[in-house]
Amino acid sequence: MSFGVEDQAEQFFRSGHTNNWAVLVCTSRFWFNYRHVANTLSVYRSVKRLGIPDSHIVLMLADDMACNPRNPKPATVFSHKNMELNVYGDDVEVDYRSYEVTVENFLRVLTGRIPPSTPRSKRLLSDDRSNILIYMTGHGGNGFLKFQDSEEITNVELADAFEQMWQKRRYNELLFIIDTCQGASMYERFYSPNIMALASSQVGEDSLSHQPDLGIGVHLMDRYTFYVLEFLEEIHPASQTNMNDLFQVCPKSLCVSTPGHRTDLFQRDPQKVLITDFFGSVRKVEMTTETLSLDRDVAGFESKFPEEELATEPLKYAEQLPVAQIIHQKPKQKDWHPPGGFILGLWALIIMVFFKTYGIKHMKHVF
Amino acid sequence: QVQLVVPMAVVFGPGSVPGDLPRPLPFRDVQEMEISVNCERPPCLSLPRPLLMGGLADAALHPLQDTTLGSLTVYVVPETSSLLPQGINVYVGKHRSALVRAVGSLAALQARLREVTQVMSFTAASIAAALSDRVPDGRLSPDARRDLKSSLGYEITFSLLNPDPKSHTVDWDIEGAVNRYVKPVLDKLSLVANFSVDSQILYYAVLGVTPRYDKESSSFLLSAHSLPHVINPVEARLGSSAASLYPVLNFLLYVPERSHSPLYIQDKDGAPVSTNAFHSPRWGGIMVYNVEAPASPQASFPLHVDVDMARVMEVFLAQLRLLFGLSREEVPPEFLLEGPGNEGLADWELDHLLWAHTVENIATVSTTLTSLAQLLDKIGNIVIKDDVASEVYRAVASVQSAVTKLSLGHLHAAFQASKEAVTSSERAFFDPSLLHLLYFPDDQKFAIYIPLFLPMAVPILLSLAKIVRETRMRKKEPTKMD
Numbered sequence: 001m002s003f004g005v006e007d008q009a010e011q012f013f014r015s016g017h018t019n020n021w022a023v024l025v026c027t028s029r030f031w032f033n034y035r036h037v038a039n040t041l042s043v044y045r046s047v048k049r050l051g052i053p054d055s056h057i058v059l060m061l062a063d064d065m066a067c068n069p070r071n072p073k074p075a076t077v078f079s080h081k082n083m084e085l086n087v088y089g090d091d092v093e094v095d096y097r098s099y100e101v102t103v104e105n106f107l108r109v110l111t112g113r114i115p116p117s118t119p120r121s122k123r124l125l126s127d128d129r130s131n132i133l134i135y136m137t138g139h140g141g142n143g144f145l146k147f148q149d150s151e152e153i154t155n156v157e158l159a160d161a162f163e164q165m166w167q168k169r170r171y172n173e174l175l176f177i178i179d180t181c182q183g184a185s186m187y188e189r190f191y192s193p194n195i196m197a198l199a200s201s202q203v204g205e206d207s208l209s210h211q212p213d214l215g216i217g218v219h220l221m222d223r224y225t226f227y228v229l230e231f232l233e234e235i236h237p238a239s240q241t242n243m244n245d246l247f248q249v250c251p252k253s254l255c256v257s258t259p260g261h262r263t264d265l266f267q268r269d270p271q272k273v274l275i276t277d278f279f280g281s282v283r284k285v286e287m288t289t290e291t292l293s294l295d296r297d298v299a300g301f302e303s304k305f306p307e308e309e310l311a312t313e314p315l316k317y318a319e320q321l322p323v324a325q326i327i328h329q330k331p332k333q334k335d336w337h338p339p340g341g342f343i344l345g346l347w348a349l350i351i352m353v354f355f356k357t358y359g360i361k362h363m364k365h366v367f
Numbered sequence: 368q369v370q371l372v373v374p375m376a377v378v379f380g381p382g383s384v385p386g387d388l389p390r391p392l393p394f395r396d397v398q399e400m401e402i403s404v405n406c407e408r409p410p411c412l413s414l415p416r417p418l419l420m421g422g423l424a425d426a427a428l429h430p431l432q433d434t435t436l437g438s439l440t441v442y443v444v445p446e447t448s449s450l451l452p453q454g455i456n457v458y459v460g461k462h463r464s465a466l467v468r469a470v471g472s473l474a475a476l477q478a479r480l481r482e483v484t485q486v487m488s489f490t491a492a493s494i495a496a497a498l499s500d501r502v503p504d505g506r507l508s509p510d511a512r513r514d515l516k517s518s519l520g521y522e523i524t525f526s527l528l529n530p531d532p533k534s535h536t537v538d539w540d541i542e543g544a545v546n547r548y549v550k551p552v553l554d555k556l557s558l559v560a561n562f563s564v565d566s567q568i569l570y571y572a573v574l575g576v577t578p579r580y581d582k583e584s585s586s587f588l589l590s591a592h593s594l595p596h597v598i599n600p601v602e603a604r605l606g607s608s609a610a611s612l613y614p615v616l617n618f619l620l621y622v623p624e625r626s627h628s629p630l631y632i633q634d635k636d637g638a639p640v641s642t643n644a645f646h647s648p649r650w651g652g653i654m655v656y657n658v659e660a661p662a663s664p665q666a667s668f669p670l671h672v673d674v675d676m677a678r679v680m681e682v683f684l685a686q687l688r689l690l691f692g693l694s695r696e697e698v699p700p701e702f703l704l705e706g707p708g709n710e711g712l713a714d715w716e717l718d719h720l721l722w723a724h725t726v727e728n729i730a731t732v733s734t735t736l737t738s739l740a741q742l743l744d745k746i747g748n749i750v751i752k753d754d755v756a757s758e759v760y761r762a763v764a765s766v767q768s769a770v771t772k773l774s775l776g777h778l779h780a781a782f783q784a785s786k787e788a789v790t791s792s793e794r795a796f797f798d799p800s801l802l803h804l805l806y807f808p809d810d811q812k813f814a815i816y817i818p819l820f821l822p823m824a825v826p827i828l829l830s831l832a833k834i835v836r837e838t839r840m841r842k843k844e845p846t847k848m849d
Contacts (some may be wrong), residue, residue, distance in 0.1 A: 018647070051596070051600075108799070113801055237596050238592075283595045289642065292684045293708075294681050294709055357830040
């Protein structure tokens with residue numbers, strides 16, 4: 001593949017991003033959802049292979065496959081039948097595992113409204129020059145995605161989260177890929193600029209799984225992700241493949257469902273967007289042509305701002321906690337309960353109407 | 368509307384006063400240049416820049432004085448003076464003063480002074496670049512803003528990469544180098560942000576690219592288009608402090624393997640780069656340090672290598688300057704700039720940074736508070752905690768004070784106020800309690816309670832209807848009764 005160095009330089013400066021992030025979410029748990037974990041881990045492997053480091057990947061998995069008692073090959077998660085490729089490997093770094101994969105944590109990661117005690121690896125520290133890849137897989141429906149069988153995230157909430165990210169300029173461009181049933185419904189409501197979305201199936205269609213492995217006993221991958229991964233296997237960090245090729249992956253003959261995509265919010269032409277803009281991490285570099293001339297005979301340095309040696313006693317335990325913050329907090333209202341008076345009033349109304357209608361003589365039968 | 372003021376004092380040497388200067392001296396002249404950076408939604412910034420000129424007809428040149436942040440002193444020397452070398456019309460010192468060769472008319476002098484301000488303080492382009500993420504897309508090229516974003520602190524990490532410990536035992540006196548060369552620069556920059564420095568040595572860390580062997584120079588070459596792929600495999604091993612959230616600047620010193628020595632970096636045209644180093648915007652820089660081949664073939668491996676820290680630090684500190692956007696390349700040719708020496712940057716370059724960061728901070732605060740207000744409008748029943756409210760008030764007060772101080776020309780105070788404003792507004796915006804998930808939209812409440820209450824309500828409504836009918840019939844009856 002020969003291309004002029006000039007062209008390369010031009011390509012570099014077209015996208016305008018300086019770093020890449022990836023948020024990979026698997027929203028299911030339990031053994032029979034093996035394929036969703038394998039999907040996410042395969043995308044994780046590809047993204048790492050193409051250059052995004054673990055510090056820039058937020059991986060959310062239920063992580064109950066590798067050590068599941070029903071796994072005939074413990075500590076492995078396979079993505080191809082005949083156990084060809086172990087995507088779990090030795091160096092997988094799961095940031096949110098098991099019960100930490102909740103809608104709340106996912107939205108906190110996206111919007112950045114994270115409690116201050118969260119470590120760096122669990123945060124999305126993107127800035128206005130970051131390209132972010134968001135991959136979600138699991139069970140979904142028309143307008144929602146199920147999280148761990150207990151809660152859902154709606155497409156409205158997701159669109160609002162992206163808008164919050166845009167307001168704070170937490171991304172330069174965003175690629176959203178979803179592999180669930182009726183996945184196209186999840187990107188219908190997006191309204192922030194610079195988002196491109198791909199889904200494995202349209203509203204009303206189901207995404208199907210690919211191949212079961214008789215040794216493990218479950219389906220290993222979903223069709224759409226399987227073919228996307230075959231496509232990504234041919235991408236290497238210097239390749240020039242663009243997004244239009246990704247849109248063609250998995251036609252209806254192979255996937256049974258119709259994959260969809262949405263590019264109207266995206267500023268650039270998808271033809272000009274490289275796959276490695278989102279899946280890889282290709283940095284812009286500049287040659288350093290200037291040097292500073294330093295005087296080598298410099299003795300020790302005395303700072304202009306000497307650090308003041310304050311005689312501080314070690315803080316007492318109570319002073320180290322953010323007490324002021326805690327006591328000024330209004331109680332967090334987790335669930336909205338109607339006020340008790342309402343229920344009582346309603347029942348009083350029901351009883352009153354009942355006895356007014358049918359006569360007070362029925363009272364003695366009740367009590 | 369934000370006004371940026373550069374207070375500038377002009378001192379005329381003897382014989383350098385332009386002929387058409389209005390009498391009597393001293394006088395003050397205010398020059399305004401209005402630059403509007405068009406943007407879609409408020410706040411739009413237009414930047415008038417008044418230049419104050421106080422003329423002095425005294426003979427003696429005053430010694431260079433340390434002036435306050437943001438202000439400039441310009442000394443005008445006669446046209447034929449030999450203080451300035453031939454062909455050079457402006458000499459910019461490393462503090463906040465400049466020597467300007469006189470010109471005939473006041474208008475030409477003003478034009479020259481305007482040029483001086485552009486070099487020493489800010490240009491419309493630099494302010495627009497600071498605001499680049501607020502300007503609607505399409506107006507600026509994608510790589511308009513490659514300098515580091517304004518932040519409260521930065522972490523600097525120096526890493527020594529030794530891929531071949533069997534051949535080289537590399538010793539670098541990083542602590543001494545940091546104390547001697549890096550601390551002065553960081554001290555000067557301490558006004559801008561807090562810096563923390565750490566260092567590490569990584570063994571068996573290879574670059575991701577295999578260099579090409581070049582027979583002519585009998586050396587190995589890394590071409591320009593393979594450089595972007597060098598950083599990624601290394602980055603996975605670099606690590607960063609778990610506790611701090613500040614952006615990290617990585618400076619890597621790579622000692623190539625024996626089998627790949629000497630290693631040179633080629634730029635786009637194929638010429639070797641003199642510093643043998645390259646940098647990536649908002650990330651850091653890499654320098655390749657070649658070790659000479661041992662004189663005798665029987666030299667025992669591993670070779671002991673003592674790194675020349677001064678040479679390395681010259682490159683790293685130059686890269687640090689470039690990462691911050693302090694480049695001296697766009698200066699007009701008739702300007703001569705004094706080198707900054709061990710301090711790393713001149714006072715007026717510090718001012719440059721402060722102007723850009725102050726404007727960026729003010730823009731960030733205003734968009735943050737606006738979007739916070741929009742969020743609260745959209746979700747009506749969000750609960751605002753007391754401390755979030757107080758942070759918002761503090762942010763608004765600080766940003767207003769920053770804008771006033773900018774219009775008075777007090778750069779230091781304006782910058783401190785803008786820093787406080789950014790801290791408060793970020794704390795308010797990113798408060799964990801503002802997650803809109805916790806507040807149910809009305810249609811969800813509807814959807815939950817209707818299936819519960821509707822079946823229950825059916826007999827009630829029927830009974831109510833029955834009551835109403837009975838009452839109406841009873842009202843009609845008395846007319847029938849006798």
